[in-house]
Amino acid sequence: MVADSGMVSVSAHGERSRSFRRRGPRALQGWTSGDALFRKVCTAFGLAIVALLALLLYELARGSSLSLSRFGFGFAFEKVWDPVAEKFGAATFIYGTMVTSVIALLVAVPLGVGIAIFLVEMAPPAVGNIIGFLVELLAAIPSIVYGLWGLFVLAPLVRDHVAPFLHATLGFLPFFSGESHGVGMLTAGLVLSIMVLPFIAAVSRDVLAAVPQPLREGSLALGATKWETIWGVVLPYGRTGIGGSVILALGRALGETMAVTMVIGNTPQIVLSLFEPGYTMSSVIANEYSEASGPLYLSSLTELGLLLFIATFAVNGTARALIWRMAHGPGGRA
Amino acid sequence: MIRSGMFLACIGLIGSFAFGCKTSSNGEAAEGGAATSASAQVAETVTLNGAGSTFVYPMMSRWSSDYQKVAPSVHVNYQSIGSGGGIRQLTSRTVQFGATDGPMSDDQLKEAKSPVLHIPLVMGAVVPTYNLPDLPHAINFTPEALAGVFLGEIKAWNDPKISAANADLKLPSTPIVVVHRSDGSGTTYVWVDYLSKVSADWKSKVGMATSVNWPVGLGGKGNEGVAGTVRQTPGALGYVELTYALQNKMPVGHVKNQAGGFIEPTLESVTAAAAAALSKIPDDLRYSITNATGDKAYPISGTVWAIVYQDMAAGPEKTALMNFLRWVLRDGQQSCAALNYAPLPAELIQKANAKLDLIEPAGK
Numbered sequence: 001m002v003a004d005s006g007m008v009s010v011s012a013h014g015e016r017s018r019s020f021r022r023r024g025p026r027a028l029q030g031w032t033s034g035d036a037l038f039r040k041v042c043t044a045f046g047l048a049i050v051a052l053l054a055l056l057l058y059e060l061a062r063g064s065s066l067s068l069s070r071f072g073f074g075f076a077f078e079k080v081w082d083p084v085a086e087k088f089g090a091a092t093f094i095y096g097t098m099v100t101s102v103i104a105l106l107v108a109v110p111l112g113v114g115i116a117i118f119l120v121e122m123a124p125p126a127v128g129n130i131i132g133f134l135v136e137l138l139a140a141i142p143s144i145v146y147g148l149w150g151l152f153v154l155a156p157l158v159r160d161h162v163a164p165f166l167h168a169t170l171g172f173l174p175f176f177s178g179e180s181h182g183v184g185m186l187t188a189g190l191v192l193s194i195m196v197l198p199f200i201a202a203v204s205r206d207v208l209a210a211v212p213q214p215l216r217e218g219s220l221a222l223g224a225t226k227w228e229t230i231w232g233v234v235l236p237y238g239r240t241g242i243g244g245s246v247i248l249a250l251g252r253a254l255g256e257t258m259a260v261t262m263v264i265g266n267t268p269q270i271v272l273s274l275f276e277p278g279y280t281m282s283s284v285i286a287n288e289y290s291e292a293s294g295p296l297y298l299s300s301l302t303e304l305g306l307l308l309f310i311a312t313f314a315v316n317g318t319a320r321a322l323i324w325r326m327a328h329g330p331g332g333r334a
Numbered sequence: 335m336i337r338s339g340m341f342l343a344c345i346g347l348i349g350s351f352a353f354g355c356k357t358s359s360n361g362e363a364a365e366g367g368a369a370t371s372a373s374a375q376v377a378e379t380v381t382l383n384g385a386g387s388t389f390v391y392p393m394m395s396r397w398s399s400d401y402q403k404v405a406p407s408v409h410v411n412y413q414s415i416g417s418g419g420g421i422r423q424l425t426s427r428t429v430q431f432g433a434t435d436g437p438m439s440d441d442q443l444k445e446a447k448s449p450v451l452h453i454p455l456v457m458g459a460v461v462p463t464y465n466l467p468d469l470p471h472a473i474n475f476t477p478e479a480l481a482g483v484f485l486g487e488i489k490a491w492n493d494p495k496i497s498a499a500n501a502d503l504k505l506p507s508t509p510i511v512v513v514h515r516s517d518g519s520g521t522t523y524v525w526v527d528y529l530s531k532v533s534a535d536w537k538s539k540v541g542m543a544t545s546v547n548w549p550v551g552l553g554g555k556g557n558e559g560v561a562g563t564v565r566q567t568p569g570a571l572g573y574v575e576l577t578y579a580l581q582n583k584m585p586v587g588h589v590k591n592q593a594g595g596f597i598e599p600t601l602e603s604v605t606a607a608a609a610a611a612l613s614k615i616p617d618d619l620r621y622s623i624t625n626a627t628g629d630k631a632y633p634i635s636g637t638v639w640a641i642v643y644q645d646m647a648a649g650p651e652k653t654a655l656m657n658f659l660r661w662v663l664r665d666g667q668q669s670c671a672a673l674n675y676a677p678l679p680a681e682l683i684q685k686a687n688a689k690l691d692l693i694e695p696a697g698k
Contacts, residue, residue: 083518084541151562159566181511181567183552262562266516266553277552283516287555290416291518291544293442 057309064303066295075303081268083288088300090307092268096185096278097308100260101253103189103274104196109246111193112200113235116242119201120208121230132205139198147262150191155182155263158190163275180275181265188264188278192256196249203248207241208234240322247319251312257282281308378407380654385413386420386433389520389575390638393456393675394433397666401658404665408654417520418544424450424641430655432641435520436527436544437620446643451689452619453640453659456667457608457676459576460524460634461599462587465564466491466506473587474499474596477625477633480589481533483510483571485540486550491569499590506569513563513572516553518544524636525573528624576604577674591633592625603632604676612681619685635676644693656694663687 061068067075071088078089115135119128163180170176180186211234219229235242257280265277266287281304292298384394391414398410412433415423420432425446437452462475479496482488488495491505515522523544530537540546552567554560557578564570564584576599579586588596597603610628615621625633640659646652663686667677678686690696 080547082547083545084543084547148562151559151566156566181552183563183566261516261555262559266555267548267551279553287517287553288545289518291418291520293418293421293439293544 057306060302060306060309064299064306066299067303068299070296071300075300076307079268079270081284083292083294083297086294086296088296090281090304092270093279093281093284093304094307095270096264096268097254097280097282099185099274099278100188100192100264100280101250103186104192104253105246105250107190107193108197108200108249112197112245112249113204113242115197115201116204116208117230117234119205121226121234132202135198135201137198138194139202143195143256143259144262146191146195147259150187150259150263151183154191155187158182158184158187162186167275174272175274178273178275181277183263183265183277184275185264185278186274188260188280189274191259191263192253195256195259196252199249199252200242200245203245204238204242207238207245210241211237240325244319244323247315247322251315251319254315255282255308255312257286261286281305378650379409380407380650381409381411382431382651382655382658383411383413383429384420384431384433384640385415385423385429386641387417387435387520387638388414389435389458389577390414390433390456390675392577393638393670393673396669396673397658397662400666400669401661404661405654405657408658410658416518417523418518421641424643427643430642430646430651431659434639434641435636436523437622437639438641449644450641451644451692453642453663453686453689454619454678454682455638455640455659455662456670457604457623457635457637457678459599459604459632459676460521460528460573460636461576461579462571462573462589463561463564463579463584464572464587465566465568465570466508466585467568469503469585471503472585472598473503473505474590475587476590477528477532481529481536484512484514484529484549484551485533485535486512499596508569511567511570512548512551513554513560513567513570514548514551515545515557515560515573516555517559519556520544520636520638521557521573521575522546524624524634527622527636528634531625576601580674589633591629591631592627593629593631595629597630597632599632599634601671601674601676603630604635605679607631607633607635608637608676608682609679612679615682615685619689642693646693652694656690659690660687660696663690 067088071078075088076090076094078087079091080087080089081092082088115131119132123131159180159182163176163186166176166186167179215233215237216229219233220226224232260280261283264280264283266279266283267277268279268284269276271278285301285304285308289298289301292301391412394410394412394414398412401408401410417432417434417436420429420434421438421442423429424432425442433455438446438450443450462473462480464473466473473496476495476499479488479493479499482493482495488510490507490509491497492507497503497505514525523542526536526540526542526546529540530542540549552563554563554572557574560572560574561578561582561584564572574584576586578584579599586599588598591597606628607623607626610631611621611623611626619639621637623635623637626635640662642655642659646655663678663683667683670677687696
């Protein structure tokens, strides 16, 4: 097939092509077989990703087969995690993972989108570049650094200032009842919000920058204020793209391990108060895998990994679909 | 025609990858073979691979570098992946020795197929540490107090069960915040082994393992996580390894032993615990020295064992490993104290050497 198309394009050159055709096949063969080989190799590399993911899924499923057969679907709803009695349930970890991720998004989404609006719509280019660079730099800090900072700086701050303030003002809500020890779900959520901020800010910035200028000019020409233009025209246009960035951030928040482990308090429980310690799926895997004894224990930890894998896969798939919709669907063209 | 050519080339390429791997492994094997045959003239390089306990890692690194000076041809490569990991690696025979803070269970020994020997290497202790300001001296803990606090039954520092043993300290009414290890750990194993021995409630409600279902408290990752949380939280009570507490100058509680004395955890009181427990040590050396008798014994002490297959394949590795372990039991014990590990008592060293003789008689 490649050889054919090569012949066609060459044959357009009349005289030269005739002489070429005479000694052609041999001269051509060297070229096209190299090209084709390259194509095959690259295809193999591309397919290797698919194979890798399939293998990963298979291994996780195989590793958790014991736990799957023992606990069935009840695994996701059982609250007890007792390695001594070999009773394992994932409910507390799923809860902790969800709560911390939701806190992270509640804080990071307004902040990230606000940063993006500032960078695209308001900041002078020089300032925008510097701040954009700094935001992206946040993504480069290793998570253990966030974890230790969270434990030694943020946790005391939450215990002494943030939590008492929330308790005094919003204490009637069950989320802010009781006292904070510093480490807990709130602190973990706050650390996560800083970690996912660059994802939301950077992607949203690119999305907003892709909004066509005539839309803004049209809106302004109709007498809309800057606020009305951003709120009524720019943001709706980039809605799906920003949604995609949020889901990417969610995927990151679900899987983050080290920083969360340092500050969440690592206590498997389901309580409404955000001041209380909790536990996430990735944290318990990191904490207990190396010392896990007994096949059922290991298998249960592996099943947690499987659940996390499926969740992350679904989240990333959703993000893809949203971004694709923005590019092709009725929501607008990029 | 061209297509089949491409396919062949492609297969050739993949083949050459596979072949590349093969030749390199052949190369290594050839090197190893050459080294073995040359061993008569030149000392061959032997790498001993070990894995396991994180607790013993600093000591093992020191031994490894010290031993290199004694036997330059032997390189000890130890990976601190955790005791459970060490047991798994040994059982799958990917390492020559494992190291563990808790002895292998009967089930694990059964899984290992052929006999595994436990060789004690060094000892340590787990100590209560706390965050209470302005105390003139260390707090005394009774076993009942520690179990009660970790079960969540004792909630404040001025509870009579704690203050009774601390008449001269004015303990505040601050609530106690329990801090424990969140990662599976030999430190936890020793701590809950002790609590199981002194409290029937603990034994029936929680039990012992490298991680347990804690009734109360916050989990910190690693010694540094527990220490950090204790330091950050007023009224906190946690447990860390003695080594870690000494190096970081943390306040350390004294614990009441069976003889009734409140014992400060020190290297001497840990060795004393092992010496006191010697008469009751089982023949396979899978012992526990928590809650030991003896006037000077610190009750929350533990041991690190090397675990080795008795039927280890003969060869330079086997000889090197036996020599290394014998050296650890003899000269290696001298460097323990500098790193805040407690050396083994003399009689236990004899028993350990006797185990090594089962694998390969001394003097070979």
